[in-house]
Amino acid sequence: MNPPVVLAVAGTDSGGAAGLAADLATFSALGVHGAMVVAAVTAQDTTGVTAIHAVPADVVAAQLEAVLADLPVAAVKTGMLGSLEAVALVTRACAGRVLVVDPVLRATSGADLATDAVVAAYRDVLLPVATVITPNAAEAGGLLGLDSDDPMHPAALATGLTGLGPAVVVTGGPEVAGAETCTDWLALPGAEPVAISHPAVATTNDHGTGCTYSSALASYLALGEDLKTSCARAAAYVSNQLDISKTWTLGRGRGPVAHTHKEIA
Ligand SMILES: Nc1ncnc2c1ncn2[C@@H]1O[C@H](COP(=O)(O)OP(=O)(O)OP(=O)(O)O)[C@@H](O)[C@H]1O
Numbered sequence: 001m002n003p004p005v006v007l008a009v010a011g012t013d014s015g016g017a018a019g020l021a022a023d024l025a026t027f028s029a030l031g032v033h034g035a036m037v038v039a040a041v042t043a044q045d046t047t048g049v050t051a052i053h054a055v056p057a058d059v060v061a062a063q064l065e066a067v068l069a070d071l072p073v074a075a076v077k078t079g080m081l082g083s084l085e086a087v088a089l090v091t092r093a094c095a096g097r098v099l100v101v102d103p104v105l106r107a108t109s110g111a112d113l114a115t116d117a118v119v120a121a122y123r124d125v126l127l128p129v130a131t132v133i134t135p136n137a138a139e140a141g142g143l144l145g146l147d148s149d150d151p152m153h154p155a156a157l158a159t160g161l162t163g164l165g166p167a168v169v170v171t172g173g174p175e176v177a178g179a180e181t182c183t184d185w186l187a188l189p190g191a192e193p194v195a196i197s198h199p200a201v202a203t204t205n206d207h208g209t210g211c212t213y214s215s216a217l218a219s220y221l222a223l224g225e226d227l228k229t230s231c232a233r234a235a236a237y238v239s240n241q242l243d244i245s246k247t248w249t250l251g252r253g254r255g256p257v258a259h260t261h262k263e264i265a
Pocket residue numbers: 107108134135136171172173174182183184198199200201202203206207208209210211213234235238239242
């Protein structure tokens with residue numbers, strides 16, 4: 001039987017931890033076939049981002065056309081899009097599909113991965129056609145135009161963003177060192193937000209957790225799970241794989257997640 005096809009539209013991370021490397025490894029681990037559209041190229045390692053190249057719009061358009069005209073894409077996941085043109089192209093090509101948008105605005109290492117104009121385009125055109133979006137609290141605040149000095153509770157952020165149209169999961173790592181659980185908040189338009197908790201892992205190898213989570217969520221949706229179950233299973237997958245790579249010492253900064261490894265070596 002054919003596996004479901006999931007398309008990732010995102011950027012590359014030369015260190016292989018975040019972006020398309022995380023997306024395709026996650027697809028492979030969860031048994032879906034991964035297709036990809038490269039929207040941006042970054043020079044990046046575990047410590048930071050040193051260069052960004054937005055792929056020209058005609059090449060992004062040609063990749064989208066090639067994949068969507070040929071493969072039975074069951075779900076699309078977007079990560080770093082890199083340009084206004086890419087946001088517009090994805091919006092046009094993917095409206096009406098199962099669409100998971102990870103609004104990648106900033107790297108864990110601190111680099112800005114989206115301009116103010118790209119943030120506005122997310123808010124105005126892409127988020128309204130998404131099935132579900134997966135910002136962390138900082139990204140959610142940025143999309144709502146809030147002052148970062150006055151943080152809102154993630155549940156309230158999730159509810160606020162449903163006003164743009166999609167379902168929203170505001171993700172969150174451990175709130176304090178030593179926390180036993182992490183909680184993501186899922187809000188559907190017009191409904192009370194629900195907490196989705198899973199074991200917290202004490203690790204510094206968390207570069208790419210958001211990419212991994214949103215790819216897992218798209219994979220479970222493509223496999224036919226409902227939204228809440230997909231959110232819970234995606235979080236459990238991230239938590240489990242973080243546990244496996246927590247002792248790795250790859251790179252000088254925040255290392256990668258063990259996407260496909262099954263147990264601690
Ligand atoms: N240390 C951890 N232990 C367990 N789960 C974690 C940990 N850190 C993050 N997660 C989980 O990973 C998923 C992605 O959340 P996170 O908030 O890290 O995304 P993000 O900040 O967008 O990531 P990124 O900055 O990599 O894009 C969530 O389900 C979150 O609970």
